[in-house]
Each structure stands twice: as structure tokens, then as C-alpha cells.
Amino acid sequence: MASSRMTGAQFIAGMLKGYGLTHVFFVESILRQTLIELERLGIRRILTHSEAAAAYMADGYARVSRCPGVCFAQSVGAANLAAGLQDAYLGRSPVIAITGRKPAIAQLRNAYQEIQHRPLFSAVTKYDADVDSILQLPHVLPQAFREATSGTPRPVHLEVEGHTGELLENDEGELEIVVEDRYRRCPSHRSLPEPDLLEEAARMITQAARPVIVAGGGAVISEAGDEIVKLSESLGIPVAYSLDGKGIIPEDHPAAVGVVGSYSSKSANRVVSEADLVIFVGSDTGDQVTYNWRIPRMGTAVVQIDADAAELGRNYPGTLGILGDPKASLGGVLGFLDRQDRKDHWMSRAQTMVAEWKDERRALMVSDTLPIRVERLCWELTKILPSNAVLVADTGYSGIWTGTSVSLTERGQTYLRSAGSLGWGFPASLGVKCAVPDRPVISFVGDGGFYYHLSELETAARWGIKTVTIVNNNSALGQCLPLVEKAYGERSGKPSDLMRFRSVDFTLIAKAMGCQGIRVERPDEIGAALKNALAAEAPVVVDVVTDPRVQAPAPWLPE
Numbered sequence: 001m002a003s004s005r006m007t008g009a010q011f012i013a014g015m016l017k018g019y020g021l022t023h024v025f026f027v028e029s030i031l032r033q034t035l036i037e038l039e040r041l042g043i044r045r046i047l048t049h050s051e052a053a054a055a056y057m058a059d060g061y062a063r064v065s066r067c068p069g070v071c072f073a074q075s076v077g078a079a080n081l082a083a084g085l086q087d088a089y090l091g092r093s094p095v096i097a098i099t100g101r102k103p104a105i106a107q108l109r110n111a112y113q114e115i116q117h118r119p120l121f122s123a124v125t126k127y128d129a130d131v132d133s134i135l136q137l138p139h140v141l142p143q144a145f146r147e148a149t150s151g152t153p154r155p156v157h158l159e160v161e162g163h164t165g166e167l168l169e170n171d172e173g174e175l176e177i178v179v180e181d182r183y184r185r186c187p188s189h190r191s192l193p194e195p196d197l198l199e200e201a202a203r204m205i206t207q208a209a210r211p212v213i214v215a216g217g218g219a220v221i222s223e224a225g226d227e228i229v230k231l232s233e234s235l236g237i238p239v240a241y242s243l244d245g246k247g248i249i250p251e252d253h254p255a256a257v258g259v260v261g262s263y264s265s266k267s268a269n270r271v272v273s274e275a276d277l278v279i280f281v282g283s284d285t286g287d288q289v290t291y292n293w294r295i296p297r298m299g300t301a302v303v304q305i306d307a308d309a310a311e312l313g314r315n316y317p318g319t320l321g322i323l324g325d326p327k328a329s330l331g332g333v334l335g336f337l338d339r340q341d342r343k344d345h346w347m348s349r350a351q352t353m354v355a356e357w358k359d360e361r362r363a364l365m366v367s368d369t370l371p372i373r374v375e376r377l378c379w380e381l382t383k384i385l386p387s388n389a390v391l392v393a394d395t396g397y398s399g400i401w402t403g404t405s406v407s408l409t410e411r412g413q414t415y416l417r418s419a420g421s422l423g424w425g426f427p428a429s430l431g432v433k434c435a436v437p438d439r440p441v442i443s444f445v446g447d448g449g450f451y452y453h454l455s456e457l458e459t460a461a462r463w464g465i466k467t468v469t470i471v472n473n474n475s476a477l478g479q480c481l482p483l484v485e486k487a488y489g490e491r492s493g494k495p496s497d498l499m500r501f502r503s504v505d506f507t508l509i510a511k512a513m514g515c516q517g518i519r520v521e522r523p524d525e526i527g528a529a530l531k532n533a534l535a536a537e538a539p540v541v542v543d544v545v546t547d548p549r550v551q552a553p554a555p556w557l558p559e
């Protein structure tokens, strides 16, 4: 395509359209001319009630589609937007954030609403560029897409001139819109490792008596599920996964042992603890998936496959590090395997551990007690979860409950979870639904998390973003309840000040905002409520009154 004369606004809008964006998320006042151009190009402009919610929606959009999600904020909203990028950074999500900035003449002289933005974004982005001239746009905007989608996907930030970006977007230049298809989606590249490393990994796996695969979010991004199942089935290797890896293998597969680490299933922690070789695939090997680097124990033999060299051996020194796309690398390992050497005895031991864990949980899952136990809610959700659903979990107990007690048994189901920011789940689910409008999208949040962005119910109603939000409503920060009481110990005082709320009926708020609401107070009502919510023609809040004293499973550690 030849270059032509256009404004900065036309260029930005044309690029976003060219890269396939369907939605952008923002708080007025930013890039007004660009937003007008975007309307002309058929891109939906989702006005949110806070910049953090805009970032979370862009993040949800990006995680489910693996295409960059885009959010905007004016200069004074930059700090709020940056706060909202923390989860995208931790969750390895390709978000492109654009903010305005007053021009150089206004900097460092007490300009209204103006602070330095670079320190805010430095901790939550992998690329942060100031764009002071329209001539920079053809360089920085494509680079933003390349950075966001390559290596470890993460947020990027562009700061454009004018507190609403107006100086840049009104400028004109001779520009050409060039779209590089490769960077529309993660992974942008599928690099292959050195063959001798693949051979070495295959030798270690063949020789190990008790190998286990631990799949992380990088395996999901790479869509390495088929190769993981093939590796597992060809030798009889159990598969554990991080929360981000949940869904990589159907959870009723005979090799699936559950989520490992701190928000975990006992079976997975037991299996990984007993393993003599751990094959980390696209895993950050951080404290959560390893329960503070105790599962597996330091000194366990490790093979680690990752698309980012910086991750190899980061937490388990002596690792055999394989730099490459997880899917392509596993394909390579499979070619070197000696399939005679099966681990059937080890696999059946792993299956026993899974069966023991399920036995332990069974009575709780079907419990009829009042107030409702969360295990029962999870069981009802498992039974009704559509085969193409996206389940979005908030942090804390919401992650533990869904991670350990909701089973994803279909390849078409997707699990996404907050990387730690309480309140992420509900707005993120709206972004998810924008990206995959034909799939059922269900978020699972506590009342404490839901309170953060209740106002986005109005956004959901305004745009007809038809999600189901399950509120595990225990009128408390349930995860904190026992911890606060423990901190008080024998001392007198009011621990409830630190973690209890009033009892609130969220269906009334939902209805006032233009959504539907279904209140559930008895266990036998849950199934029908979820069914009706999934069938509804509007966003729905299913407000489930649960027992604040019920604690999520604690992580298992070896003696």
C-alpha cells in the first residue's frame, strides 16, 4: 500500500483496524479524533467507569483471544491505568495502553493534573515510548504490537503528545499503514530449540522413573495441549498444571492430577513432590506454582521448556533449559523418545492419589448444608459449564475454589484467572466476552472482589455484554477471615472491622444498573439459577449466599 496524507488519529485508528481489533476500552477524555475514526471503521468504543477497569477489560480481551487488547486514558488517568496493568504484566497478557501527556513546555512547572508517567509504567510494561511527533507513529505503533506479542507477552505503553493526545492526533503526515500479520496474535514466532537439547531431554525423560509434566500459561499460549497429551500418553507421564495452565488437558483425562502449588489440589502436590524429574512447560516456576519453591524440592532434576531464555533455570539451578516454542519443542522431544520405557506403575500411583483426593472432597461437593458451602456451588458449576465456556476467576479464594473444585473436562473450555489483583475478575470477563461474543463467559468472584468495579454492571448493560457473574457472597473477605482472627489471637477487639461487610443483595444493584439478577440462598436452587443465567438475554448476576466460615483447601506439603 502506498503512503497517503493522513492525521495521527487516522493512522492510529487505521492501524488498530488493520491489526484486527474489534473493541477498545477507555475513559473520556482521550484520543477523541481517533475514537471518531474508530467508529467509522466499525470498532466498538467501550467507555468504562474507571481506567483500571478499562485496563482489566483490555486484559481479558487479550488473554482469551491472545491478540493485543487496547486501552486509553488521558494524562490524569495514567496512574489509574498503570495500576490496572499490573495484572496484565503478571498474567503475561499483551495489552497496549495509550495515554496523553501535556507537551514538554508544560512539564516540571506545576501544570494542572500532570505528573511524570514513566515511573508508573516502568514496573508494568516491557516497552514504553513517548510519541512526540507523528513521524514516530509508523515506528512505535508496530513495535508496540511486536513487543506485546513476542517472547513473554506483556503490556506496552505509548504516551502521546497532548493531555488528551490531541496534539499528535491532529497533526498530519505522509504515512503508510503496514500491518505485520505475525504480530496480531501470540505466539508471534515458534522458534525451534537445538536438536541436541531435545535429544538430551528425551533421554532424561526416558530414564526417569517418576517424571511429571507441569504445564503453565506459556503452554496454553503456545497451544501445546496436544503435544502434552501425546508425551503423557506415549510413556505414561502424569500432568500437573499451574492455574494459568488449567484446561491444557481435560481434567478427567487419566493423566491429569490437578493444579499444583499454593492454590492447589492435594493430588497434584503429592505427585510433583514424589517425582524424580519435573518437565516444566511454559511455566514461570514462581512461588505460586511451586508453593514457595518447595514443590518440587530444590535438587529435583528439571527439564524446562520456554519461549523466553530469561526464564530457563531462573528458580531451579541446574535445569536443562530448552529455548523454544513449547508446542514445537515438545513435538521435537517426541521424535527422540524411546517408547518402550513406560512408567505405568508410576502413573497408577498418581491416579490413586487423584482418587484419594476426590474421595476426600466428594461429600463436600454434594453438601446440602445452609448457608451454602462453596464446594457445592463449584460442583453445580462443573455440571453445567458449557463445552465452549470461558471461566474467569478473581484472585484469592475465587482462584482456589475454581482451580481445585471446578473441573474443565472439554477441550473447548478456557480458564482465565486474576494474577493477584482483587477485583479483576468481573471487568476482565466483560473484555473476554467482547473478544469471544459467541462463547458463554462466566466469572466467579467473591463479594469483596465484586465491590471494586460494580459500576461496570452499567457498562455491561449499556453494551449488552452478556456475561454471567457468580458472586460467592459471604459478606466478608472470606480468605482473610481466619487469618485476621489468628492475628488477633487472644487479644480483645473487633476482628470483624478488618474483614466483614454488611449483607447486601447484589441482584438489586444489578437490576438498578440494567442487568438481571438471580439470588440463590439454598443449594438446590443453584443448578436452575445457573441454567437460567446462561439462557438470559442480558448480563446476569447470580448472587449466591454462602458460608463465610468455609475455608478453601490448604496446600499440601510433604512431612
Ligand SMILES: Cc1ncc(C[n+]2csc(CCOP(=O)(O)OP(=O)(O)O)c2C)c(N)n1
Pocket (backbone or CB within 6 Å): 395, 396, 397, 398, 420, 421, 422, 445, 446, 447, 448, 449, 450, 472, 474, 476, 477, 478, 479, 480
Ligand atoms: C488489590 C488487592 N488488594 C488486596 C488483596 C488481598 N486479598 C486477597 S483475597 C482477599 C479477600 C477477597 O474477598 P472476597 O472477594 O470477598 O472473596 P472470598 O475470600 O470471600 O471468597 C483480599 C483482601 C489482593 N489480592 N489484591
